[in-house]
Amino acid sequence: MCSSSFLVLISISSIFFLSSLLFLMKDYTIFLEGEVVSLNSASMVMTPLFDWMSLLFMSFVLLIASLVIYYSKEYMSGDLNINRFIMLVLMFVMSMMLLIISPNLVSILLGWDGVGVVSYCLVIYFQNVKSYNNGMLTALSNRIGEVAFLLAIAWMLKNGSWNNIFYLEVMKNSVEMEIIGALIMLAAMTKSAQIHFSSWLPAAMAAPTPVSALVHSSTLVTAGVYLLIRFNILLSGSWLGDLLLLLSGLTMFMAGLGANFEFDLKKIIALSTLSQLGLMMSILSMGFYKLAFFHLLTHALFKALLFMCAGAIIHNMNNSQDIRLMGGLGIYMPLTSGCFNVANLALCGMPFLAGFYSKDMILEIVSLSYINLFSFFLYFFSTGLTVCYSFRLVYYSMTGELNCGSLNMLSDEGWIMLRGMSGLLVMSIVGGSMLSWLIFPTPYMICLPSYLKLLTLFVCIVRGVLGYLISNVSLFYFNKSLSNYVSSYFFGSMWFMPYISTYGIINYPLILGGSVCKSFDQGWSDFLGGQNLYNELVKYSQHMFVMHNNNLKIYLLLLALWIIFLFSFFLMF
Incomplete structure (x- = not known):
């Protein structure tokens, strides 16, 4: 099933990519509309929207999904139910497809909820207590956004249609659209794990690594960014954009800082994803939606490769994810290490790799824009933390x-996994320049003084050297992070956000719900309702049982009492 799914998905991805090139050159948009049900004046319609953006994004999602499924053929070879795993991944991709091509809030919600439900199934795929807890945190955190989506749908009911594409331009300055925009922004922030909702993203690392490669590169976490790209008109020149700029900048800073204190390989990459999502959201809030989309695509390529390489390393390390037990992997696994380093350098924005074209342009646009000093600091400091x-x-x-005490036969003999990684390796090198020429055929003219032009390069070099030296010194000399345990614990635990989310979103509401259930559902309403009716029926049936199991004297006595009652009744009149 892996091979057939890989061939089908890679073929459809190629068709979508070629179609997106045609739509981009001709500036085509195809909008199909079919009515499903009409209720009074409001009609519910299914409306696929095909333009260069949706087709290009779908081609990238399908490309990564096909390579992930091919990679899973070896990575999940020990799983007896691998076909079930592949079916879940395919359902996940289909839900994402529905979300991408929908300009209608109801059909977006179907894809949105589909992605959420299947991601829950994938997070709890390894059935243990930790996976169940992380899956519940993921599901309940995303539930907040789905409630906001339902409120936005209810608010748009008065317009007669849920096709948001018709209303955004006309009503962008109205109070109604601001409320709808705020609800959509809340939904996007929960799905893309912006600050206050960030704790579920590292928790979703309980899923198998191929799922992480798909979820954290191009599907689940980017759904919120893609939704706001479609709603970008509501953000520009509004308080919503200013609020999003602040929150996404803090997310970028918090995730970058937390990754420097983390020792779990997959969680470091997850926090890296969170940092890049903050970067996409922040540049989107400033009105540069094409630039956000450009970084969304380039990030998908190298982040999927990074997760695949991490999966191959974990696979060889007997499922150990602690980076302190690793070392010397370049000697034992040269091909995997080469792919890993290329993906890492692309993430850092090394010139002429995929990440360079989008990140460098974003930082130069930020330097060129009217922006406050605090946001400017967050942009450049967070970029330095990434390196x-x-x-x-x-x-x-x-x-x-190698610091691992046990015997591990590290090797690059997983040829199926290496073939899956090699496809993304090529795209991580050439994908940035290719997309840059496609999306921006006319180059941006960015005139900056030399100190601002070189600031990005300077921050990256200094931070890279600093990161290497601090790690080196902390192993052999006095470890500064241990002497400042409280601050290290604070930064390493994402500013205590997982604890706040776990107790604030899951624990206390569930305790409150249990109390309400005992007081009302199992309390007065039950006593005066169904339970009381049940007790009365039991009592009457017991009386009838006594009567039916006795002799004729009981019936004669009752008959005599009935006759006396009737006689006395007639005497009264």
Whole structure:
């Protein structure tokens, strides 16, 4: 099933990519509309929207999904139910497809909810207590956004249609659209794990690594960014854009800082995803939606490759994810290490790799724009933190000797996994320039003074050297992070957000719900309702049972009493 799914998905991806090129050159948009049901004046319709953006995004999602499924053929080879796993991944991709091509809020919600439900099934795929807890945190955090979506749908009921594409331009300055925009922004922030809702994203690492490669690159977490790209008109020149700029900047800063204190390989990459989502959201809030989409696509390529390489390393390390036990992987696994380093350098924005074209342009546009000093600091400092934790990761995993005490036969003999990674390796190198020429055929003219032009390069080099040196010193000399345990614990635990989310979103509401259930559903309403009716029926049936199981004297006595009652009744009149 893996091979057939791979061939089908890669073929459809090629068709969509070629179609997107045609739509981009000709500036085509195809909008199909079919009515499903009409209720009074409001009609519910299914409306696929095909333009260059949706087709290009779908081609990238299908490309990554096909390579992930091919990679899973070896990675999940020990799973007896691998066909069930492939079916779940395909359902996940189909839900994402529905979300991408929908300009209608109701059909977007179908894809949105489909992605959420299937992601829950994939997070709890390894059936243990930790997976169940992380899956519940993921599901309940995303539930907040789905409630906001339902409120936005209810608010748009008065317009007679849920096709948001018809209303955005006309009503963008009205109070109604601001309310709808705020609800949509809340939904997007929960799905893309912006601050206050960030704790579920590292928790979703309980899923198998191929799922992480798909979820954290191009599907689940990017759904919120893609939704706001479609609603970008509501953000520009509005308080919503200013609020999103602040929250996404803090998300970027918090995730970058937390990754420098983390030792779990997959969680470091997950926090890296969170940092890049903050970067996409922040540039989107400033009105540059094409730039956000450009970084969305380039990020999908190298982040999927990064997760695949991490999966191959974990697979060889007997499922150990602690980077302190790694070391010298460049000697034992040269091909995987090469792919891993290319993906890491693309993430850092190394010139002429995929990430460089989007990240460098974003930072130059930020330098050119009217922006406050705090946001400017968050942009450049967070970019430096990205390079810092990337070089720290390279130091722990690639240099020195293997620190694992047990015997591990590390090798690059997983040829199926390597073939899956090689496709993304090529795209991580050439994908950025290719997309840059397609999306921006006319180059941006960015005139900056030399100190601002070189600031990005300077921040990256300094932070990279600093990240490597701090990691090096902390192993052999006095470890500063241990002497400042409270601050290290605070930054390493994402500003205590997982604890706040776990107790605030899951624990206390469930305790409150249990109390309400005992007081009302199992309390007064039950006593005066169904339970009381049940007790009365039991009592009457017991009386009837006594009567039916006795002799004729009981019936004669009752008959005599009945006659006396009737006689006395007639005497009264």
